[in-house]
Amino acid sequence: MASAKLELEKEVSMPVVGVIGAGQLARMMQPAAIALGIGIKVFGEAEGSSAHQAVTKVGDYNDFDQLVEFAKTVDVITFDHEHVPTAVLERLEAEGFSVRPGPNALKHAQNKLTMRRKLTELGLPQPIWKAAKTEAAVAGFLAEFGPKIVVKTPIGGYDGKGVRVISTTAEVRDWLEGISAFGGELLLEQKVEFIGELAQLSARRPSGEFRAWPLVATFQEAGVCSEVIAPAPASSRHAEAERIAQSIAEGLGVTGVMAVELFELESGEILVNELAMRPHNSGHFSIDASITSQFEQHLRAVLDLPLGDTSSTSSHAVMINLLGVDSENDFLRHYPTAMAKYPQVKFHLYEKAPRQGRKMGHLTLQGQDLAELLAAGRACRELLYNR
Amino acid sequence: MASAKLELEKEVSMPVVGVIGAGQLARMMQPAAIALGIGIKVFGEAEGSSAHQAVTKVGDYNDFDQLVEFAKTVDVITFDHEHVPTAVLERLEAEGFSVRPGPNALKHAQNKLTMRRKLTELGLPQPIWKAAKTEAAVAGFLAEFGPKIVVKTPIGGYDGKGVRVISTTAEVRDWLEGISAFGGELLLEQKVEFIGELAQLSARRPSGEFRAWPLVATFQEAGVCSEVIAPAPASSRHAEAERIAQSIAEGLGVTGVMAVELFELESGEILVNELAMRPHNSGHFSIDASITSQFEQHLRAVLDLPLGDTSSTSSHAVMINLLGVDSENDFLRHYPTAMAKYPQVKFHLYEKAPRQGRKMGHLTLQGQDLAELLAAGRACRELLYNR
Numbered sequence: 001m002a003s004a005k006l007e008l009e010k011e012v013s014m015p016v017v018g019v020i021g022a023g024q025l026a027r028m029m030q031p032a033a034i035a036l037g038i039g040i041k042v043f044g045e046a047e048g049s050s051a052h053q054a055v056t057k058v059g060d061y062n063d064f065d066q067l068v069e070f071a072k073t074v075d076v077i078t079f080d081h082e083h084v085p086t087a088v089l090e091r092l093e094a095e096g097f098s099v100r101p102g103p104n105a106l107k108h109a110q111n112k113l114t115m116r117r118k119l120t121e122l123g124l125p126q127p128i129w130k131a132a133k134t135e136a137a138v139a140g141f142l143a144e145f146g147p148k149i150v151v152k153t154p155i156g157g158y159d160g161k162g163v164r165v166i167s168t169t170a171e172v173r174d175w176l177e178g179i180s181a182f183g184g185e186l187l188l189e190q191k192v193e194f195i196g197e198l199a200q201l202s203a204r205r206p207s208g209e210f211r212a213w214p215l216v217a218t219f220q221e222a223g224v225c226s227e228v229i230a231p232a233p234a235s236s237r238h239a240e241a242e243r244i245a246q247s248i249a250e251g252l253g254v255t256g257v258m259a260v261e262l263f264e265l266e267s268g269e270i271l272v273n274e275l276a277m278r279p280h281n282s283g284h285f286s287i288d289a290s291i292t293s294q295f296e297q298h299l300r301a302v303l304d305l306p307l308g309d310t311s312s313t314s315s316h317a318v319m320i321n322l323l324g325v326d327s328e329n330d331f332l333r334h335y336p337t338a339m340a341k342y343p344q345v346k347f348h349l350y351e352k353a354p355r356q357g358r359k360m361g362h363l364t365l366q367g368q369d370l371a372e373l374l375a376a377g378r379a380c381r382e383l384l385y386n387r
Numbered sequence: 388m389a390s391a392k393l394e395l396e397k398e399v400s401m402p403v404v405g406v407i408g409a410g411q412l413a414r415m416m417q418p419a420a421i422a423l424g425i426g427i428k429v430f431g432e433a434e435g436s437s438a439h440q441a442v443t444k445v446g447d448y449n450d451f452d453q454l455v456e457f458a459k460t461v462d463v464i465t466f467d468h469e470h471v472p473t474a475v476l477e478r479l480e481a482e483g484f485s486v487r488p489g490p491n492a493l494k495h496a497q498n499k500l501t502m503r504r505k506l507t508e509l510g511l512p513q514p515i516w517k518a519a520k521t522e523a524a525v526a527g528f529l530a531e532f533g534p535k536i537v538v539k540t541p542i543g544g545y546d547g548k549g550v551r552v553i554s555t556t557a558e559v560r561d562w563l564e565g566i567s568a569f570g571g572e573l574l575l576e577q578k579v580e581f582i583g584e585l586a587q588l589s590a591r592r593p594s595g596e597f598r599a600w601p602l603v604a605t606f607q608e609a610g611v612c613s614e615v616i617a618p619a620p621a622s623s624r625h626a627e628a629e630r631i632a633q634s635i636a637e638g639l640g641v642t643g644v645m646a647v648e649l650f651e652l653e654s655g656e657i658l659v660n661e662l663a664m665r666p667h668n669s670g671h672f673s674i675d676a677s678i679t680s681q682f683e684q685h686l687r688a689v690l691d692l693p694l695g696d697t698s699s700t701s702s703h704a705v706m707i708n709l710l711g712v713d714s715e716n717d718f719l720r721h722y723p724t725a726m727a728k729y730p731q732v733k734f735h736l737y738e739k740a741p742r743q744g745r746k747m748g749h750l751t752l753q754g755q756d757l758a759e760l761l762a763a764g765r766a767c768r769e770l771l772y773n774r
Contacts, residue, residue: 014738031418034440036672037748039737053421053440147613179425211730291689291731291753306727313700330399340693344678349424351401361424366678367701 012032014038015303018070021382022049024350024359025295026143030054031081034294036301042080043070050350051080063086071097078256078302082109100206100255100302101277108252109277112187113154119272121250124244126272127263128190139170140168141188150189151175153182165191165221191223192271194263198232199282200241203297204249204256205302210299213290213310218261218282223324224357225281227377228319230289230312233370237270244272249333255272257298259283281321281359285382286310288346288367289317314366322349322384324358331360331384342380401425404691405457407448408467409436411737411746412682414664415674416467417441419683425690429467430457437737438467443500447666451475454621465643465689466665471495487593488664495639496664499574500541506659509638511631511657514650515577522563525556526574537576538562540569549568549604550610552578579658581650585619586669587628590644590684591636598627600677600683600697605669607650608710610669611744615706616765617699619675620757626658633748644685647672668708668746673697675733675754676704701753707764709736709771711745718747748754 004012014037019026022044030053033040041056042049043066049055056073061084071077076098101109108115118128128145151172153162164173175186195221202212214231215238231238245260254345256276259280261273283294292300292308300307319340324330331349339347349361363380366372389534407414409431422426428443430453431435436442443460446453448471458464463485471735476490486495495502503516506745511553515532518527529536538559540549553559562573570592572700584607589599602625618625646667648660670681685696700713707716718736726734736748752760 014736027421030440031421034418035413035733035735037738053417053427136647219413291733300726306731307724308726309730311731336692338694339687343694344698345694346422347424349401351424357448374545 012247015075016041017299017302018043018074018077019051019054020067020070020077020084021045022055022335023080024050024352026051026080027350028279029282029295029299029326030131031287032293032299036296036299038299039074040299041070041074043052043067046076052351057101062088064091067092067096068097068219071121071384073096076100077297077303079106082106082277086110102253102255103259103282104276105252105254109275111154111183112152112274112336113183113185115275118252119248122247124247124272125263125270127192129275130188131185132188133176133179135169135173138166138176138186138188140171142167142169145190148191152187152189154185155182159238161223171289192263192265194271195266196232196234196264197273198235198237198241198262198264198270199228199256199280200245200260200262200287201280201294202242202245202249203294203301204246204254204259204306205307208250208254209307210246210249211307211310212245213283213286213294214238214312215241216282216285216386222357224321224323225358226323228253228282228285228375229374230317230319230346231286231369233316235270236268241270244270246361248272248275256301257283271357281362284348284362285317285319288349288364289313312366315368316370316373317364317366318370318373318377320365320381321359322361322381324355324360325385325387326356327354327385329385330354334383334386338380338383341383345377345380389471392534393426402448402462403428403460404686405461405464406441406466406467407437407454407457407471410441410467411437411739412634413438413441413467414687414737415666415681415735418674419680419686421622421736423686425681426461427686428457428461430454431757434664437733437739441740451478455482455484463487463689464491465685466744469493469664473497479490479494489640489642489646492639493642493664496662498541498746499539499572499661500572502662503574505639506635509634511634511659512657514579517575517576518572520563520566520572522560523534524571525553525559525563525575529554529556529694532577535578537578537654539574539576541572543568547705548610557735579650579652581658582653583619583651583659584620584650584660585622585628585649586615586667587632587647587649588670588681589629589632589636589647589675590669590681590688590694591633591641592692592694593642595637596694597633597636599632599695600673600681601625601670601699603672607754609744611708611710611746613708613710614761615669615672616757616761617672617704617706620703622651622657624651628657631657635659635662642691644670644681659708661692668749670747671735672704672706672751672753674735675751676700678755699753701762702755703754703757704751705757705760705764705769707750707752708746709748709750709768711742712772712774713743714741717741718774721770721773725767725770728770732764 016039044055216230217232219227346364403426603617604619606614623632
């Protein structure tokens, strides 16, 4: 019960996490901070961002001086996105600010070639790959592993952008011509014939503790995550996926939450596709369906606090993304109808302006009957998609 | 994944809930608002309150003009506490502002005599009671129902304050002498020989929908809630408790979350002890262990949005309050040790200045084995209590 008279409070000295970027990931860190009693401050790029309730500074994250000003108000710097230049982060670290994950780890998530080289060094399973600077190199890889190969820009890609499946070198001529923008090299990868995609979410703290959530199955639409099933119903490689994640987290010195996206082959074999060093769309189910959510775990990890239990609260959980339909539908029109029809659905809306394909929110369901959860979740999404 | 470039966002027009009072209840509404995509603004009384991350105005809730200024920035007014004078709320309603629960309902939670009279009218089970203005009336009730009776001040009591168990009229002489401060009457109640205390949490929205959580068992220390077990392990009166709550919610026109505190007699009979018309300490377990938390439900209810599923995610949940030890121990000293030893515990710290007996935070555990949950929760609390 609340007191009759709230007295003037003395601020209790819990550490403050500073988040660079004010998207939905920063937004979803705030509830976890509130529960733990940890302070949170967000560095946004514009007013009215998704994480607006926690934004304490609006500015340009490429500007070192602005970042320093922000860093002085917090105990540790972490991220909503991976786009802060490594050089800026290295300067922050050099000046004594705590940056987690640090630039030495983060560069592997920022540059896919750096990541591939490191995974090779660690002996982890991944698609056959090669760095290429010239059309001849692309042609050679096409000849060996074609008729189709995957070409990626090592930097700047996200949500399917910066990735092309090609069968002729002409299809990446523009990238080769502007190759300096991507660090001077392209990443070529064998086009893996996978039967499914998986993601292994985990967290590691600076003092070494590592915890993983159950391996999940992810489903993409036009390169963007649309659904996640936790745990992955078909794979038998749960232990292997966890070992891979731990090798990467330790090998790269990752601190905080990390998602390892994996291809699942018909043989059952799993290959590392991508890495994200922050809470990830594949882990949103954990807010409602795990003892410890990825957002809480990330805060614990970057503060070097002990990690929480990653057990599930139900046999199955389903996460369904609400992807923007167009520039008009903000999903609010049918929101009350959806709430009435699906009282079991956990709604998460990010307060973002609508745009086609944009991540606007997500739904989570948990329970005993996976087919039922999927059917209800998809029907709820369709209802919200209606104009 | 976060976008490479966060664009300037257009604010999406979700309704905004305004909360009067910035204690831990307002604090715990914020995560629910963030998930639902609902706006939240809190009217606090001082800087640095527990709900500071959501406070948009600091002032005096007894001042009508300040409340109006705040009310203009939100779509509906609700409460962290029950202390805003009825007259002020009636004026707000008269000027067209939405107040939920409204003053007509809230007066029953603010005045225990008003509540007793209404429950009698509704024919609901409660202890034998009487209003008294004089020492003679107290003496008469003592003679009939003594040797001990309970005397309560109808207004201004909370957490055991304003309640005395007496065997002579002298023990309430001071209250009788200053009786005008309590509305001119004291409430006398039969001292019920109960074997346990229960609480029935529910929610009702203006358009009538009603949902209840499982009946819980509550345990008090010096009049303050110390532990809650959900569902109540021994009672067989779950359906009856829910019917009582629904009768009260409908009979009093309550909107939002309501807690009905009940005495459980040896016969199994249940009697209404107290009412709270807001999220309540007995419902904190629902944040972690119910599909819909009481805080989310309260926001839905006061906005007249459809109510969420109140099912539990586990067979058992245990909520353990962290009550202030003294003015020094803010529980932070052993917090990392407790996290390391009890990864399954959900910690909730309210960022309040320490004071003996004060509600500083709570712990929640859920699982299959109630005895194990209780043992772990209590051991974790003891660890945090250490200086």
